Amino acid sequence: SAVISQKPSRDICQRGTSLTIQCQVDSQVTMMFWYRQQPGQSLTLIATANQGSEATYESGFVIDKFPISRPNLTFSTLTVSNLSPEDSSIYLCSVEPRDGSEKLFFGSGTQLSVL
Amino acid sequence: DAKTTQPPSMDCAEGRAANLPCNHSTISGNEYVYWYRQIHSQGPQYIIHGLKNNETNEMASLIITEDRKSSTLILPHATLRDTAVYYCIVLSGGYNKLIFGAGTRLAVHP
Numbered sequence: 733s734a735v736i737s738q739k740p741s742r743d744i745c746q747r748g749t750s751l752t753i754q755c756q757v758d759s760q761v762t763m764m765f766w767y768r769q770q771p772g773q774s775l776t777l778i779a780t781a782n783q784g785s786e787a788t789y790e791s792g793f794v795i796d797k798f799p800i801s802r803p804n805l806t807f808s809t810l811t812v813s814n815l816s817p818e819d820s821s822i823y824l825c826s827v828e829p830r831d832g833s834e835k836l837f838f839g840s841g842t843q844l845s846v847l
Numbered sequence: 848d849a850k851t852t853q854p855p856s857m858d859c860a861e862g863r864a865a866n867l868p869c870n871h872s873t874i875s876g877n878e879y880v881y882w883y884r885q886i887h888s889q890g891p892q893y894i895i896h897g898l899k900n901n902e903t904n905e906m907a908s909l910i911i912t913e914d915r916k917s918s919t920l921i922l923p924h925a926t927l928r929d930t931a932v933y934y935c936i937v938l939s940g941g942y943n944k945l946i947f948g949a950g951t952r953l954a955v956h957p
Contacts, residue, residue, distance in 0.1 A: 736890075763944075765944065765945075767947075774932075774934070774947045774948060774949050774950060775885075775891065775945075775947040776947070777944065777945070777946060777947075780944060824890050824891075826890075826891075826945070834879075834896065835881075835893040835896065836883075836891075836893065836945060837893070838890030838891045838892070839890050840889060840890050841888075841889075841890055
């Protein structure tokens, strides 16, 4: 299993600013994923974060808006840049442990509200 | 795009079995069926997964039809805490990039 600490749990930001979300795992993991969940909607995959290489973004998401870092096997950050009210969502980190369990574990999410 | 079809909502009485269906008619031979659930204000939680055999764990049972075009998640004795959105996802082995569909919103009532 994997225990994920995601910070902050919630934040209120002004438009035009940026928010960086941290995802810390208690064990080394292979893959880390970032998701967005807009109000009342399902989860949408933003990108896959690989250690030692650039993140792979899904269609509709770009690095300039959602820069991601993955400096080691237990940590990643997602920055949501140039915030607008449309970015108000829950952002979730997900990890695949290295134990071969073939399942993903999710953080509790970051609730972002943009004024 | 999600490769699965689920009913948008279901109800279940507490203590009864909840049977959640999922259609995945285009599933490939190497694709697994995964189930996750999301309780309000929490991150999704893994429930169970299978390839072609039926599976059971401490949370639920997964019944996959012989042609693998559909499956059913069974919560044998639903409780109020099982109220959640349940997601059925098909996934190729070896890479856990989960693509979520709309899921089924299960309401368990007293």
